[in-house]
Amino acid sequence: MLIKHIVILSLSAGIFACAAAKAQEIIRIAVSVPSADHGWTGGIDFFAQETKKRLESHHKNVQVLVKTAIGVNDQVNSLEELFATQRINALVILPYESGPLTDPVRKIKEKGVFVTVVDRALSDNSIQDLYVAGDNPGMGRIAGQYLIDRLGGKGDIVVLRGLPTVIDDQRFDSFMELIKNTQIKVLDSKYANWKRYDGFKVMQDFLGRFPKIDAVWAQDDDIALGVLDALRKTKREEEMFVVGGGGMKEMIQKVQNKDALVPIDIVYSPSMIANAIELTALHYTAKLLIKGTYILDSPLVTPENAALYYFPDSPF
Amino acid sequence: MLIKHIVILSLSAGIFACAAAKAQEIIRIAVSVPSADHGWTGGIDFFAQETKKRLESHHKNVQVLVKTAIGVNDQVNSLEELFATQRINALVILPYESGPLTDPVRKIKEKGVFVTVVDRALSDNSIQDLYVAGDNPGMGRIAGQYLIDRLGGKGDIVVLRGLPTVIDDQRFDSFMELIKNTQIKVLDSKYANWKRYDGFKVMQDFLGRFPKIDAVWAQDDDIALGVLDALRKTKREEEMFVVGGGGMKEMIQKVQNKDALVPIDIVYSPSMIANAIELTALHYTAKLLIKGTYILDSPLVTPENAALYYFPDSPF
Numbered sequence: 001m002l003i004k005h006i007v008i009l010s011l012s013a014g015i016f017a018c019a020a021a022k023a024q025e026i027i028r029i030a031v032s033v034p035s036a037d038h039g040w041t042g043g044i045d046f047f048a049q050e051t052k053k054r055l056e057s058h059h060k061n062v063q064v065l066v067k068t069a070i071g072v073n074d075q076v077n078s079l080e081e082l083f084a085t086q087r088i089n090a091l092v093i094l095p096y097e098s099g100p101l102t103d104p105v106r107k108i109k110e111k112g113v114f115v116t117v118v119d120r121a122l123s124d125n126s127i128q129d130l131y132v133a134g135d136n137p138g139m140g141r142i143a144g145q146y147l148i149d150r151l152g153g154k155g156d157i158v159v160l161r162g163l164p165t166v167i168d169d170q171r172f173d174s175f176m177e178l179i180k181n182t183q184i185k186v187l188d189s190k191y192a193n194w195k196r197y198d199g200f201k202v203m204q205d206f207l208g209r210f211p212k213i214d215a216v217w218a219q220d221d222d223i224a225l226g227v228l229d230a231l232r233k234t235k236r237e238e239e240m241f242v243v244g245g246g247g248m249k250e251m252i253q254k255v256q257n258k259d260a261l262v263p264i265d266i267v268y269s270p271s272m273i274a275n276a277i278e279l280t281a282l283h284y285t286a287k288l289l290i291k292g293t294y295i296l297d298s299p300l301v302t303p304e305n306a307a308l309y310y311f312p313d314s315p316f
Numbered sequence: 317m318l319i320k321h322i323v324i325l326s327l328s329a330g331i332f333a334c335a336a337a338k339a340q341e342i343i344r345i346a347v348s349v350p351s352a353d354h355g356w357t358g359g360i361d362f363f364a365q366e367t368k369k370r371l372e373s374h375h376k377n378v379q380v381l382v383k384t385a386i387g388v389n390d391q392v393n394s395l396e397e398l399f400a401t402q403r404i405n406a407l408v409i410l411p412y413e414s415g416p417l418t419d420p421v422r423k424i425k426e427k428g429v430f431v432t433v434v435d436r437a438l439s440d441n442s443i444q445d446l447y448v449a450g451d452n453p454g455m456g457r458i459a460g461q462y463l464i465d466r467l468g469g470k471g472d473i474v475v476l477r478g479l480p481t482v483i484d485d486q487r488f489d490s491f492m493e494l495i496k497n498t499q500i501k502v503l504d505s506k507y508a509n510w511k512r513y514d515g516f517k518v519m520q521d522f523l524g525r526f527p528k529i530d531a532v533w534a535q536d537d538d539i540a541l542g543v544l545d546a547l548r549k550t551k552r553e554e555e556m557f558v559v560g561g562g563g564m565k566e567m568i569q570k571v572q573n574k575d576a577l578v579p580i581d582i583v584y585s586p587s588m589i590a591n592a593i594e595l596t597a598l599h600y601t602a603k604l605l606i607k608g609t610y611i612l613d614s615p616l617v618t619p620e621n622a623a624l625y626y627f628p629d630s631p632f
Contacts, residue, residue: 051602271605274602274604275604275605278602279591286367286590288587289585289625290591290612291612291613292451292611292612293610294609294611295609295610296606297607
């Protein structure tokens with residue numbers, strides 16, 4: 001008799017929950033991101049998929065559609081197709097480039113879709129409802145301060161930059177501003193396109209031209225891996241150390257293992273896409289006002305705190 | 317026989333879910349906020365309680381402890397008691413005042429507690445992990461731009477300020493900066509302490525001294541209600557209009573009903589506390605990195621969009 005009662009209660013609760021879920025409107029959140037063209041975007045795709053799973057399991061009325069694009073044109077086409085064929089409530093987008101994506105996103109916004117922009121901004125900030133990014137000027141300042149402290153305010157360094165974008169300028173300008181009154185000399189700086197092989201090539205060139213280098217600011221972990229390749233090839237690993245950025249697993253592990261070549265890292269975590277999707281969903285699931293600007297810190301990773309920034313399941 | 321199978325499945329699922337919940341660590345998030353000393357803090361308390369209910373029903377391993385304080389000393393004591401008697405993972409705090417709360421929060425932070433600060437900042441920003449606030453300079457600019465447009469760049473206004481705090485300075489300074497090259501003249505500005513009665517008294521004084529006023533910038537809806545009381549008492553409601561701020565229900569309704577005295581409002585929603593608690597919880601429930609700064613927009617409320625900003629269940 002007791003067992004029978006429990007059984008009935010359990011069934012009733014189940015039926016009640018299903019009825020409640022069915023009564024809710026389905027919320028569709030589209031997520032448009034670059035495909036994994038380097039390690040960091042691989043992390044973006046991973047965290048987008050992980051957030052989709054989490055949100056859809058917690059909220060029966062939330063659907064997250066993740067679309068990866070292999071380039072600017074593909075992302076524009078994918079947005080147009082998405083919008084033509086699906087009813088969506090919100091769009092979370094990490095634009096490949098600012099300029100070409102601005103008008104396509106504006107068109108979607110004009111149809112009443114909530115727009116969240118991540119990392120690389122659009123050319124017109126008024127389109128976005130929410131902007132989520134890392135602290136790019138902070139990355140430059142933290143790297144600069146570490147180099148000043150470590151080198152005692154004096155030394156010869158080389159700088160590898162990313163791509164000519166607002167983000168890259170912010171990192172570079174705040175770094176240069178910080179070191180300008182020190183005796184740290186930038187022997188040269190060149191773009192390495194946030195790619196390992198380009199980092200290798202640029203660093204090979206630097207190594208050929210400069211007989212003494214005290215440190216490398218690579219500002220990105222993919223580029224830093226290429227720099228390490230070049231150092232190994234020329235057997236100059238003991239001459240200098242390398243400061244990357246991003247929070248790539250391999251680099252976090254090197255920091256944790258007190259690798260002399262990679263003493264620190266600076267976080268610019270692709271998990272920012274998870275923050276962006278979660279906040280966007282809260283606009284619907286909790287009816288929260290979430291319009292605004294959310295800038296994630298870029299903390300310094302040291303051997304002491306590296307475990308906090310290591311995500312074993314992430315590809316990045 | 318079929319029914320028996322369904323019953324068994326339902327029971328098994330229930331047992332499995334309970335076992336999974338029990339295996340998780342209990343996450344305790346303390347929320348320390350001012351008690352409802354004016355309408356806006358009443359909204360803060362409402363959204364804190366609502367978020368507690370939502371989080372605890374979605375996540376069996378999350379506990380939210382909401383503590384309201386009636387003043388600076390009470391908040392300090394409440395923090396000390398909380399920390400002495402409870403194990404907490406995170407603290408979300410809206411400090412009564414910056415100075416006196418800084419050291420008590422620092423002590424809690426030093427024990428490894430995650431700290432989220434809302435609205436009124438601490439005197440030392442390095443203590444916080446996450447900062448959530450509205451856009452105070454934006455409130456001043458939006459109000460200023462509305463007055464410029466509405467008055468055609470020319471007229472006599474009075475300004476009622478809040479309390480002498482960073483937030484109030486940000487609103488006031490950005491407002492004054494925007495109108496400085498216009499022919500809008502500020503007849504006088506005075507503090508009204510974010511309180512209705514103080515707004516009434518200050519406005520009575522202004523009305524006694526200035527025979528012609530074109531508009532009032534009250535910058536806060538509690539103060540604006542006091543201004544409206546004073547206008548009614550002196551029967552000068554048709555002479556001017558009032559711009560408040562906050563997004564109070566009564567004011568949003570006046571905007572929606574095209575009340576000539578209250579043509580617009582500017583959002584500074586107490587639901588920011590909900591954003592702060594939700595993000596803090598995501599640090600544990602989704603293992604997200606959430607350190608950073610999240611500034612919510614302060615949108616202009618017009619009759620066309622007022623419905624978006626009306627929360628029927630909120631006391632504010």
